[in-house]
Amino acid sequence: MDYFFQQLINGLTLGGVYALVALGYTMVYGIIQLINFAHGEIFAAGGYLGVILLSYMASQGLMDSHPWFGLAFALILAMGYCAMLAMAVEKVAYKPLRQSSRLSVLLSALGMSIFLQNGLMLTQGVYDKAYPTEFTHGGFEWLGVRVSYMQIGILAVTALLLVLLNTLVFKTRIGKAMRATAQDKVMSALVGIHSDKVISTTFAIGAALAAAAGIMVGLYYGSVRYDMGFVPGIKAFAAAVLGGIGNITGAMIGGLIIGMVEILAAAYIPAGGEYKDVFAFVILIGVLYFMPTGIMGENVDDTRV
Template identity: 80%
Template sequence: MEYFFQQFINGITLGGVYALFALGYTMVYGIIQLINFAHGEFFAAGGYVGVIVLSFLGAHGYMGTHPWLCLAFSLVLTMGYCAMLAMAVEKIAYKPLRRSTRLSVLLSALGMSIFLQNGLMLTQGVYDKAYPTAFVQGGLDIGGVRISIMQLLILGLTAVLLFILNALVFRTRIGKAMRATAQDKVMSALVGINSNRIISLTFAIGAGLAAAAGIMVGLYYGAVRYDMGFVPGVKAFAAAVLGGIGNITGAMLGGFIIGMVEIMAAAYVPHGGEYKDVFAFIILIAVLYFMPTGIMGENVDDTRV
């Protein structure tokens, strides 16, 4: 039973990372029906900015005295940086193509992903960059189940960010404007919503969440590398589709399901470690077979097919 709870904690942690990551895919898709392939690169960039800021603070001795303050500071800075990066990417690569076919935007997104990943490789090098992890060692032992500080941190931060996002989207005017733009760009523009600004903002929020996930993953695993966004990106995208792409609650749910299935497959299926991704995608296929729009997906209306 301890073993099960331990694996459950592992699964929910990984799920939290996927959930944060998947939100960016789903929000962007919801608003402009684009699968933003460059999203994984915001995650990786977040990991790198985080380690750069933390190392800088460490070199000046602040990490030793105020590690948590440093972490909060680097988190804010990184999320801000990636939000701006995402807005720039949107302006350069997607906005000029807004009126062209969906395929060309998709290709532009693919190109942006390759460009950003290689840019990261050329500027930061092919080697891993190690995170300062001394302050997140240790953890709690509850009846033989060990929850590390890092896992608590990921779960806590995920919960806080998801809560803020929910409040933002469903309780504020900006959120209302976002939902309106997602429903109908022309109509929302007619009632005075600046859709360009809202689209920009959506990219920024999605990238900010991915950046937060990037820092968390860097701290959790101890190091970042330039191509770290790719594989989790595929999983997070699967999570977004599983939950019903375009649906925010669905993306969160999808993230947790994919993370949990992956861990449980590795934990309980003999030789599951090598097939854990297979199980994650089998679940995806099975759900899509019975619910083609995903778990929380809306009915498919003909404008979106």
């Protein structure tokens, strides 16, 4: 039984990462019906900024004296940086195409993804970059289940960010503006909502969450690579669709399910490890076939962002 719970914890951790990335996809889709393919690259950029900042602080001895402060500082700075990066991407690649067909914007997003990935490769090199991971090894064993502090950290940060996001969307003025824009861009503009600003903010929030995921992945797995955004990006997109694209809680649940299915397939099905991606996507196809709007339903009322 402890084997099952151990695998469950593994799945939750992986799912938490997918969920954070999926939120960015789902929010952007909710507001401008665009699948933002460059989102995975924003996630990778967050991971890289994290390794740059943490390595610098570690070389200055700061990570030994104030590890938690260092981590929080790197996290906040990377989130801010990626938010600005995503706003710039939106301004350059998507905003000029606001009135064009959805296909042009989609292609622009694909191009942006390739551009950012190659930019990372050229500036940071093709080699894996190692994270300073000395402080991530700790953990405890409880009833035969081994839980590392990093796993708790990932789940805690994911949960915290989700609560903050929900508060932002449902309790604040900008959240209300986001929901209004998602519902009807023209009408919301007529009542005085600056829709361009709202869209920009949505990109920024999604990117900040992806940056946080990027740092946590770097810390948890120990290294980052320029193309690290591609596969988690696809998985997170699948998670967003699975949960019902445009639905925040759905993206969260979708992410956890995809992470869990991957791990449990590898754990219990013979040769499951080599086909775990297949299982994740088979689930996706199945859900879409029987519930075309995803598990939580694609929101069409005022809760969509």
